[in-house]
Amino acid sequence: GQQVMQIPQYQHVQEGEDFTTYCNSSTTLSNIQWYKQRPGGHPVFLIQLVKSGEVKKQKRLTFQFGEAKKNSSLHITATQTTDVGTYFCDSNTGKLIFGQGTTLQVKP
Amino acid sequence: EAQVTQNPRYLITVTGKKLTVTCSQNMNHEYMSWYRQDPGLGLRQIYYSMNVEVTDKGDVPEGYKVSRKEKRNFPLILESPSPNQTSLYFCASSIGGLGNEQFFGPGTRLTVL
Numbered sequence: 171g172q173q174v175m176q177i178p179q180y181q182h183v184q185e186g187e188d189f190t191t192y193c194n195s196s197t198t199l200s201n202i203q204w205y206k207q208r209p210g211g212h213p214v215f216l217i218q219l220v221k222s223g224e225v226k227k228q229k230r231l232t233f234q235f236g237e238a239k240k241n242s243s244l245h246i247t248a249t250q251t252t253d254v255g256t257y258f259c260d261s262n263t264g265k266l267i268f269g270q271g272t273t274l275q276v277k278p
Numbered sequence: 279e280a281q282v283t284q285n286p287r288y289l290i291t292v293t294g295k296k297l298t299v300t301c302s303q304n305m306n307h308e309y310m311s312w313y314r315q316d317p318g319l320g321l322r323q324i325y326y327s328m329n330v331e332v333t334d335k336g337d338v339p340e341g342y343k344v345s346r347k348e349k350r351n352f353p354l355i356l357e358s359p360s361p362n363q364t365s366l367y368f369c370a371s372s373i374g375g376l377g378n379e380q381f382f383g384p385g386t387r388l389t390v391l
Contacts (some may be wrong), residue, residue: 179318203379212368212382213321258321260380270320 174261175270182275189246191272193259202242203260204233207271213258216244249276280305282383284369290389291359299354299386301369309372310352311336311380312344314365321368327352359390 175194183189193202201220205213217226219235219242226233232245246253256271282303291297303310311326313336323336327346341363343355352371356363367386372378 176320205380212385213370213380214382215379218379270318 176272180273183249185276185278186248189249191244191257193242195240198239199261204244205258206255208255251276251278282371282381284383284386288387292391293360294358297356301352302350303371307371307373311370312354313368316365361390364390
């Protein structure tokens with residue numbers, strides 16, 4: 171079946187460094203959602219991307235949807251300790267399919 | 279306050295003892311879903327429901343049952359729990375299912391001994 175792969179699985183960065191996680195699909199996606207889960211918490215919706223090549227920004231977070239709608243990325247500029255958590259992409263072409271997530275650790 | 283609630287939040291039980299995890303949402307959402315979360319495997323969908331009396335299997339439905347008799351509630355039933363069902367469970371709802379923001383409950387941590 172359809173698979174959504176996220177890389178990397180884990181990332182440790184120094185506070186102030188940038189961070190990027192990638193979400194890749196074997197098939198074309200109708201749209202993609204990104205979620206953040208803080209340690210001990212539940213996933214919280216961040217954003218939805220729908221259009222080919224779409225780029226959206228939320229303060230230090232930049233979300234991008236690939237031209238072929240098969241991949242997406244989340245980039246955080248100048249990470250802070252509040253960015254710690256696991257970031258999931260969610261594709262729902264037919265069925266809701268979450269990527270495995272990227273867990274971000276930020277060293278102060 | 280718009281929210282998804284789950285009960286219990288924590289449960290330790292023994293193999294074979296039937297249990298139910300309740301899920302309720304107050305946002306009048308049609309779509310509800312259950313996920314389990316295991317280290318390294320992310321969130322995997324167990325069952326989902328597009329509306330009242332409409333349920334369908336997700337990716338890992340074996341060993342679970344659900345019902346959707348009313349819009350706000352979507353209980354998860356484990357008829358005969360086994361240790362491999364030890365996991366963190368999340369219920370979620372959204373206004374229209376596919377392509378819409380999902381609201382997650384706080385999670386239920388289940389341990390089956």
